[in-house]
Amino acid sequence: MSEATKRKPATLSDVASAVGVAPMTVSRVISGNGYVSDEMREKVMEAVKRLNYRRNGVARNLKRQKTETVGLVIGDISNPYSTELANAVRESLSAHGYNLFICISEHSAKEDISAFDSLVDHNVDGIIVATRSNQEGNERLAEIADSNVAVVVVGRDFQHPSVDSISTDNFTGGFEATQHLIDLGHKRIGFIGAAFENRKNLKRLQGYLSALTKHEIPVDERLITGGRESLTGVPGYSTESIGYESMKRLLSLPNRPTAIFARNDFTAVGAMTAVNEAGLQIPKDLAIVGFDDTPLALHTMPALTTVRQPMRIQGQLASEMLLGRIKSRDVQDPIKRVLDCELIIRESTVTLR
Amino acid sequence: MSEATKRKPATLSDVASAVGVAPMTVSRVISGNGYVSDEMREKVMEAVKRLNYRRNGVARNLKRQKTETVGLVIGDISNPYSTELANAVRESLSAHGYNLFICISEHSAKEDISAFDSLVDHNVDGIIVATRSNQEGNERLAEIADSNVAVVVVGRDFQHPSVDSISTDNFTGGFEATQHLIDLGHKRIGFIGAAFENRKNLKRLQGYLSALTKHEIPVDERLITGGRESLTGVPGYSTESIGYESMKRLLSLPNRPTAIFARNDFTAVGAMTAVNEAGLQIPKDLAIVGFDDTPLALHTMPALTTVRQPMRIQGQLASEMLLGRIKSRDVQDPIKRVLDCELIIRESTVTLR
DNA sequence: TGATATTAAGGTAACGTTAACACAAAGCGT
DNA sequence: ACGCTTTGTGTTAACGTTACCTTAATATCA
Numbered sequence: 001m002s003e004a005t006k007r008k009p010a011t012l013s014d015v016a017s018a019v020g021v022a023p024m025t026v027s028r029v030i031s032g033n034g035y036v037s038d039e040m041r042e043k044v045m046e047a048v049k050r051l052n053y054r055r056n057g058v059a060r061n062l063k064r065q066k067t068e069t070v071g072l073v074i075g076d077i078s079n080p081y082s083t084e085l086a087n088a089v090r091e092s093l094s095a096h097g098y099n100l101f102i103c104i105s106e107h108s109a110k111e112d113i114s115a116f117d118s119l120v121d122h123n124v125d126g127i128i129v130a131t132r133s134n135q136e137g138n139e140r141l142a143e144i145a146d147s148n149v150a151v152v153v154v155g156r157d158f159q160h161p162s163v164d165s166i167s168t169d170n171f172t173g174g175f176e177a178t179q180h181l182i183d184l185g186h187k188r189i190g191f192i193g194a195a196f197e198n199r200k201n202l203k204r205l206q207g208y209l210s211a212l213t214k215h216e217i218p219v220d221e222r223l224i225t226g227g228r229e230s231l232t233g234v235p236g237y238s239t240e241s242i243g244y245e246s247m248k249r250l251l252s253l254p255n256r257p258t259a260i261f262a263r264n265d266f267t268a269v270g271a272m273t274a275v276n277e278a279g280l281q282i283p284k285d286l287a288i289v290g291f292d293d294t295p296l297a298l299h300t301m302p303a304l305t306t307v308r309q310p311m312r313i314q315g316q317l318a319s320e321m322l323l324g325r326i327k328s329r330d331v332q333d334p335i336k337r338v339l340d341c342e343l344i345i346r347e348s349t350v351t352l353r
Numbered sequence: 354m355s356e357a358t359k360r361k362p363a364t365l366s367d368v369a370s371a372v373g374v375a376p377m378t379v380s381r382v383i384s385g386n387g388y389v390s391d392e393m394r395e396k397v398m399e400a401v402k403r404l405n406y407r408r409n410g411v412a413r414n415l416k417r418q419k420t421e422t423v424g425l426v427i428g429d430i431s432n433p434y435s436t437e438l439a440n441a442v443r444e445s446l447s448a449h450g451y452n453l454f455i456c457i458s459e460h461s462a463k464e465d466i467s468a469f470d471s472l473v474d475h476n477v478d479g480i481i482v483a484t485r486s487n488q489e490g491n492e493r494l495a496e497i498a499d500s501n502v503a504v505v506v507v508g509r510d511f512q513h514p515s516v517d518s519i520s521t522d523n524f525t526g527g528f529e530a531t532q533h534l535i536d537l538g539h540k541r542i543g544f545i546g547a548a549f550e551n552r553k554n555l556k557r558l559q560g561y562l563s564a565l566t567k568h569e570i571p572v573d574e575r576l577i578t579g580g581r582e583s584l585t586g587v588p589g590y591s592t593e594s595i596g597y598e599s600m601k602r603l604l605s606l607p608n609r610p611t612a613i614f615a616r617n618d619f620t621a622v623g624a625m626t627a628v629n630e631a632g633l634q635i636p637k638d639l640a641i642v643g644f645d646d647t648p649l650a651l652h653t654m655p656a657l658t659t660v661r662q663p664m665r666i667q668g669q670l671a672s673e674m675l676l677g678r679i680k681s682r683d684v685q686d687p688i689k690r691v692l693d694c695e696l697i698i699r700e701s702t703v704t705l706r
Numbered sequence: 707t708g709a710t711a712t713t714a715a716g717g718t719a720a721c722g723t724t725a726a727c728a729c730a731a732a733g734c735g736t
Numbered sequence: 737a738c739g740c741t742t743t744g745t746g747t748t749a750a751c752g753t754t755a756c757c758t759t760a761a762t763a764t765c766a
Binding site for chain 2: 008009052054055056057058059060061062067069077078080083086087090094099100101102103104106114118120121122123143146147148239240241244266269270272273276295296298299301
């Protein structure tokens, strides 16, 4: 009972011949450009409804040489940090009549490239890239930026004469988080979420190292621990489990740390679980600082001290910069904006009151 | 110092005339269809590289009348539940050579429709919809399904002769969660995350109500509380803050509940915070069940009893059903798959060991 | 050796839309 | 009544690609 094939959708010309006018007239009714008499508009609209006509966006985009669509490439989609960015970008773009397509690239340079390509294939007018930087991805991105596509990167290292960049000062964020722990008197401070070898790619870890060095606290590599992503050279997404496992490792050291700076809030939460299981008190026996200020951070026990990034603002700025580049085809020097992070002190580092 | 305008990207014809051959030959090299001599292939590839040529996907899609791209519309992107679905869909599609574009529609029917339209405008071959059901959105979706676009819905009510549907049994999930609390001897069981008036749209709440009724526990509407989304009729996304506020409200009742079924894990975490602040012990003084089994649930204190949905499987099934519809243009009767949820018992309801 | 595949190209015509131009009729100020 | 703008419609030619058809040279087989 199911042999019928779906009919092909009606085209502009179908509507035109149904009404008995030129396709151009229908086009004018649909797009709202140019003069059409009210009478004609009504006749056309009637036929449009009757034939269930929908404009073919692909043909339209081909002709107009623009799509009014922007792509956003994010990794680590589970992180509310990415979500908030995506939402801010979407709101900002939609206020300007632009659509947003999101591509996820969670694991590799290959996925980055495939996301870029699929967006370029659809002739997006611009791309916002917020994945972690990597060699091959950057090469492909440079080619794209060289062509007609506007590119803005968020929180990602990338140098190109026509690519704007916006990021938060993760280095200082990491520095201040660590500084905060040092100020509280801690000397043995662990870092959870990435291996020491990844420090070149991770500003937060660099900030941590720099703070220690500044206060002449020797860096102990055994206190720096993360997942097994060191293989790729790209520090991957860091989860609760990694935090949990890493913390257990650190707690088993002969001379365990008295404080932890975790690479993000998820890692921090995992670490807290391990600390609790070990029967230790936070912050009395062990202080913890996270990063990102996810909604969750307010609801851990105790509430998590963390570093907040202004994601909403980053999203807005990124969209505006991108639209600026899309609208003016002139080559302009790249803009680099670095926003400040903010240390939010809660009860996982100090006992309030 | 920035007056130059970006040059237009090279086209197939540009490459063709650079090499001195017909465009068709270049097309064959690029697409890999048809016969091309090795010598010619090399010459063309050289020119392709030299001119930085990239195939124009829009033109290609127009000609081929397909895009090998699928759209996924999700709300509630912050929920790992959505993330896992998105990842499963992406992996499954990419194994078949299809691209995925994700649209977020977090708030309203209007955003649903705008997401659908922007996908249809780009001639995606199919759409997977995983937002909450709503009247206007459904109407637009029906039009789309009537036309040439394959549609599959996930966890969403929608009836259409050519739309497959896949969901988990949220009703039974809610029922079993509540049953579990009843089995533990609880009589006053609260529901957090939606208002009583929203029960028509929320299977989890229906399951809760049904379990109470079955065990002849009277439904007390004061124990059912959520955000302020009742205005729209569509239960919105439920956050930690809503859980926190709602729990505080319930705790202030003269005859407070001894157990809570929370609409999702986030809400449950918020509720836990309020319980802790009130100086009550979980599960001794108050038991809590969540929903979704987010990674977080393992790391709350105590670990959260919750209901797991097989998101990965849903994503795979959805992709496969969609590809099936895309590949066979025949109209076939709709498939409805309902998967089981699984109650994961942890320490927020029972003291283990 | 002739008949038939196979390989290697080129030519033409769309896919469905809209920009640009052309043309005619109506409004309108002086 | 004259030019000048506004309004309403049609015609043409792309946008960049590929499906389909044609041509021709070479390879393969009975």
